[in-house]
Amino acid sequence: MDSLPLDELTAAIRRNGLVRFLEQYEKSHPDLHLKDLSVEALDDDRGMWVNGRRVVNFGSDSFLGLDRHPRILAALRRGVEKWGAHNGTSRAFSSVEANVEAEAKLARWLGVEDTLIYPSVTLTNLGAIPALVGRQDLVLCDQLGHHSLQEGMRLAQAAGAKTGLFPHADPEKLRLALDEAGPYRLALVCVDGIYSMSGTVPPLAELDRVCRERRAILYVDDAHAMGVHGPRGRGTALAHIPDPSNTLVVGSLSKAFSCFGGFISCSRELKKILKMRSSSFVFGGPVPPAYLEAVCEACDIMESVEFMRLSGLLARNIRLLVEGLAERGINCLGGGTPIVTVLVGDEEDALRAGKTLFDLGYYVQSVTFPAVEYHRAVLRLQVNSNHRESDVQGLAESVASALGKLHEKKRAA
Numbered sequence: 437m438d439s440l441p442l443d444e445l446t447a448a449i450r451r452n453g454l455v456r457f458l459e460q461y462e463k464s465h466p467d468l469h470l471k472d473l474s475v476e477a478l479d480d481d482r483g484m485w486v487n488g489r490r491v492v493n494f495g496s497d498s499f500l501g502l503d504r505h506p507r508i509l510a511a512l513r514r515g516v517e518k519w520g521a522h523n524g525t526s527r528a529f530s531s532v533e534a535n536v537e538a539e540a541k542l543a544r545w546l547g548v549e550d551t552l553i554y555p556s557v558t559l560t561n562l563g564a565i566p567a568l569v570g571r572q573d574l575v576l577c578d579q580l581g582h583h584s585l586q587e588g589m590r591l592a593q594a595a596g597a598k599t600g601l602f603p604h605a606d607p608e609k610l611r612l613a614l615d616e617a618g619p620y621r622l623a624l625v626c627v628d629g630i631y632s633m634s635g636t637v638p639p640l641a642e643l644d645r646v647c648r649e650r651r652a653i654l655y656v657d658d659a660h661a662m663g664v665h666g667p668r669g670r671g672t673a674l675a676h677i678p679d680p681s682n683t684l685v686v687g688s689l690s691k692a693f694s695c696f697g698g699f700i701s702c703s704r705e706l707k708k709i710l711k712m713r714s715s716s717f718v719f720g721g722p723v724p725p726a727y728l729e730a731v732c733e734a735c736d737i738m739e740s741v742e743f744m745r746l747s748g749l750l751a752r753n754i755r756l757l758v759e760g761l762a763e764r765g766i767n768c769l770g771g772g773t774p775i776v777t778v779l780v781g782d783e784e785d786a787l788r789a790g791k792t793l794f795d796l797g798y799y800v801q802s803v804t805f806p807a808v809e810y811h812r813a814v815l816r817l818q819v820n821s822n823h824r825e826s827d828v829q830g831l832a833e834s835v836a837s838a839l840g841k842l843h844e845k846k847r848a849a
């Protein structure tokens with residue numbers, strides 16, 4: 437029988453450069469390749485069971501440990517009792533009250549006029565960026581901006597907007613890029629608040645200044661910062677931009693909030709327009725209602741002394757890790773946020789160091805191309821409030837030992 441078109445298609449896309457590159461890694465390093473792990477159980481101290489063995493998980497974005505918090509778990513249970521598993525309709529038709537309340541609570545906590553919730557940050561960026569611009573406008577994205585910002589920009593481009601990248605976190609080069617890309621009616625400049633692979637914060641006040649001078653709006657994807665960075669955990673934009681009224685801030689409800697979804701800060705007027713123009717909002721389903729009840733509870737936690745307790749533990753753990761690494765001669769990128777990144781360089785070395793750490797009882801993420809530039813592979817250590825002090829100290833020591841092993845191997849070769 438002739439092969440089916442679907443089989444031919446599968447064979448053809450297997451020949452794609454990226455697929456070949458990743459498959460080659462899987463084949464050449466089957467023992468190092470800690471991707472696609474199947475997790476059997478979790479505990480309250482970030483224990484994670486894989487193949488019957490407990491390792492401490494330093495790969496979670498639930499920075500405040502709210503994923504195990506009794507108040508969040510109780511809100512989810514209440515939500516399921518009240519609303520069932522899912523209401524199953526696009527919000528273009530209706531929204532459950534919990535959604536309306538969650539948006540109002542987020543706005544109150546941030547001190548902004550309103551917010552609009554989407555089912556994820558990816559869907560926020562894919563929905564909002566093309567919705568915010570027209571054919572006469574320009575979208576520029578930081579060259580290391582999150583993939584979903586760049587995808588949102590491509591959708592805007594497909595609808596006729598001019599687009600481009602500008603050099604990473606560089607306000608002067610942004611100014612040049614805006615000048616070169618003109619004329620335009622208005623520009624949208626997209627950046628991350630905390631870069632997810634380096635844990636660094638860009639110079640937001642300077643970027644905002646350039647935007648104002650060049651008829652541009654700053655769009656900050658603050659997925660990793662919301663709930664953990666700056667006064668009251670309100671993120672990088674509100675912490676570093678003196679007057680954020682020309683800034684749109686996107687936050688995650690799936691990371692520090694440990695619930696589900698993404699949102700954008702906006703005026704009431706803009707919210708109405710985004711609800712009409714964001715395809716991911718109109719044509720897709722919403723966050724399940726029980727999770728919206730949990731978002732409301734998380735907002736209450738953010739406004740309470742419990743937040744101070746949790747963020748205090750997080751700050752202590754970040755400090756312990758960064759100092760523990762520095763004492764052992766290891767510099768990290770960033771260092772002031774819960775994403776602590778150690779640059780390794782070579783892809784195989786990063787995978788090998790990750791595997792050594794795993795064998796020592798710590799799970800961290802070895803991040804390689806294409807998530808980072810080629811030969812800029814990193815170990816990404818995500819610090820949480822509910823990591824035990826002894827585990828954070830143990831991780832610093834084990835990172836030093838894993839990197840030491842790599843150096844020994846190189847010397848012997």
Ligand SMILES: Cc1ncc(COP(=O)(O)O)c(C=O)c1O
Nearest residue numbers: 556557558582584628632657659
């Ligand atoms: C900056 C940034 N934006 C967007 C996302 C994607 O978020 P979501 O999983 O909600 O789509 C991430 C995920 O890590 C991120 O780091």
